[in-house]
Amino acid sequence: MKYLLSNIRISIKENIYLKDPESSSLGKRIVENSILLIDEIGFDLFTFKKLGTKIGSNESSIYRYFENKHMLLLYLTTWYWTWLEYQLVFSTNSLEDKELKLKKAVEVLTQTTTIDSAFSHIDKVVLKRIVISEFSKSYLTKEVDAENKEGYFSVYKRLVNRLKDFIIDVNTTYKYPKALASTIIEGAMHQHYLKDHFKSITECSKDLAPTIFFNDLVFKILKQN
Amino acid sequence: MKYLLSNIRISIKENIYLKDPESSSLGKRIVENSILLIDEIGFDLFTFKKLGTKIGSNESSIYRYFENKHMLLLYLTTWYWTWLEYQLVFSTNSLEDKELKLKKAVEVLTQTTTIDSAFSHIDKVVLKRIVISEFSKSYLTKEVDAENKEGYFSVYKRLVNRLKDFIIDVNTTYKYPKALASTIIEGAMHQHYLKDHFKSITECSKDLAPTIFFNDLVFKILKQN
DNA sequence: CAAATATAATAGTAATACTATCATTTTTGA
DNA sequence: TCAAAAATGATAGTATTACTATTATATTTG
Numbered sequence: 210m211k212y213l214l215s216n217i218r219i220s221i222k223e224n225i226y227l228k229d230p231e232s233s234s235l236g237k238r239i240v241e242n243s244i245l246l247i248d249e250i251g252f253d254l255f256t257f258k259k260l261g262t263k264i265g266s267n268e269s270s271i272y273r274y275f276e277n278k279h280m281l282l283l284y285l286t287t288w289y290w291t292w293l294e295y296q297l298v299f300s301t302n303s304l305e306d307k308e309l310k311l312k313k314a315v316e317v318l319t320q321t322t323t324i325d326s327a328f329s330h331i332d333k334v335v336l337k338r339i340v341i342s343e344f345s346k347s348y349l350t351k352e353v354d355a356e357n358k359e360g361y362f363s364v365y366k367r368l369v370n371r372l373k374d375f376i377i378d379v380n381t382t383y384k385y386p387k388a389l390a391s392t393i394i395e396g397a398m399h400q401h402y403l404k405d406h407f408k409s410i411t412e413c414s415k416d417l418a419p420t421i422f423f424n425d426l427v428f429k430i431l432k433q434n
Numbered sequence: 435m436k437y438l439l440s441n442i443r444i445s446i447k448e449n450i451y452l453k454d455p456e457s458s459s460l461g462k463r464i465v466e467n468s469i470l471l472i473d474e475i476g477f478d479l480f481t482f483k484k485l486g487t488k489i490g491s492n493e494s495s496i497y498r499y500f501e502n503k504h505m506l507l508l509y510l511t512t513w514y515w516t517w518l519e520y521q522l523v524f525s526t527n528s529l530e531d532k533e534l535k536l537k538k539a540v541e542v543l544t545q546t547t548t549i550d551s552a553f554s555h556i557d558k559v560v561l562k563r564i565v566i567s568e569f570s571k572s573y574l575t576k577e578v579d580a581e582n583k584e585g586y587f588s589v590y591k592r593l594v595n596r597l598k599d600f601i602i603d604v605n606t607t608y609k610y611p612k613a614l615a616s617t618i619i620e621g622a623m624h625q626h627y628l629k630d631h632f633k634s635i636t637e638c639s640k641d642l643a644p645t646i647f648f649n650d651l652v653f654k655i656l657k658q659n
Numbered sequence: 660c661a662a663a664t665a666t667a668a669t670a671g672t673a674a675t676a677c678t679a680t681c682a683t684t685t686t687t688g689a
Numbered sequence: 690t691c692a693a694a695a696a697t698g699a700t701a702g703t704a705t706t707a708c709t710a711t712t713a714t715a716t717t718t719g
Contacts, residue, residue, distance in 0.1 A: 426655060
């Protein structure tokens with residue numbers, strides 16, 4: 210799998226960036242280090258100036274790749290959802306049994322990323338952490354409807370719909386497959402955040418993965434008439 | 435109920451503000467109008483300067499009430515959760531049946547606020563809207579652990595735990611009552627947001643309230659062995 | 660009605676979020 | 690291989706933000 214993956218490439222719609230960061234070494238350093246810096250100081254305190262200092266480059270050069278830090282965040286989160294979608298399709302593809310397929314899907318979509326399959330310069334473990342704590346900020350804005358029309362969230366929506374399809378395959382009569390799918394994906398990020406910062410309002414912990422909770426939840430819901 | 439409510443008062447822990455906004459007419463105008471302005475332009479673009487202009491007062495005067503806009507947001511969201519906790523306790527108190535109690539609890543915690551019971555100067559309908567789109571920003575910060583220790587999120591956590599207690603009352607053997615409670619409360623906010631901005635990934639809409647989805651979900655989970 | 664307190668006005672600072680211009684370095688293609 | 694093109698870097702500049710400090714004025718209250 211490692212060898213196969215080393216040949217695939219995550220490509221992101223060109224309207225998110227001004228210049229494709231995959232097209233140059235500076236671009237790659239921008240992406241790679243922005244992930245580390247956002248993880249370190251948080252998106253709110255992150256600036257292109259600080260990133261420039263970190264990579265020994267100029268603020269103005271970064272502006273040639275991304276319009277502003279909001280667009281960079283959209284790029285990073287879209288990259289993550291694209292990568293996760295690939296993981297999802299890849300790891301469920303060979304399964305025959307519909308329940309097993311759903312179980313695997315929930316697992317992929319709710320688990321902590323702990324191993325980095327090491328293709329590309331991007332650290333998936335750190336990226337997952339910033340998706341958990343920063344993704345909401347990419348759509349909780351006044352521009353959300355305009356940006357949604359531009360297609361900036363289409364990968365995320367497609368991923369939710371893939372999970373929805375797995376849900377329907379297990380129980381055709383269940384009335385809210387989309388709401389359930391979106392609740393699982395967003396809820397998993399939330400539970401990961403809670404286990405790290407608000408331990409008193411969840412049973413999830415390093416010993417009890419959110420995956421366990423959500424797989425229990427989804428099958429209890431779907432196996433009921 | 436209207437008469438009873440007109441005599442109660444939401445009071446917020448004093449470490450959130452520098453000077454109690456309930457103690458003066460300027461304070462009340464700050465709170466009342468900050469809700470309207472945040473709703474209008476979003477928290478990200480909201481500044482004390484703009485609020486000062488809106489209420490015909492000076493930026494520096496607002497700084498005497500709140501350290502910064504982050505603390506103001508904590509104040510507003512805490513006010514909302516306190517008010518919601520009151521609604522929850524009040525409306526479930528008289529019920530005997532445990533399932534009915536839980537059903538009512540889920541209803542109170544997930545519904546759209548459409549009527550404003552009109553005590554206090556605070557518009558609860560608008561406040562709910564800003565809680566849906568801005569509450570996450572109050573805790574998705576690098577200061578979350580320090581602020582959590584200060585007790586800034588205790589009302590929210592207490593509310594989750596109240597729901598957890600209702601869940602346990604219905605099914606003592608269910609293993610994840612806290613995770614389920616936190617998922618419902620956060621998930622409801624998310625579904626409200628989706629129905630307004632990402633209609634393609636939820637069945638929720640103005641005709642299908644998130645309450646319906648979550649009540650179906652919670653009872654399917656708890657009535658299973 | 661004087662003293663205390665609250666509010667307003669003004670000014671000032673460092674940082675942010677950019678844009679513009681020009682110089683320098685690197686890449687490329689004939 | 691060398692000139693043109695493209696990419697990057699350096700510097701400067703602007704408007705806004707997020708405050709703090711100081712002083713003036715208005716309001717409250719004992």
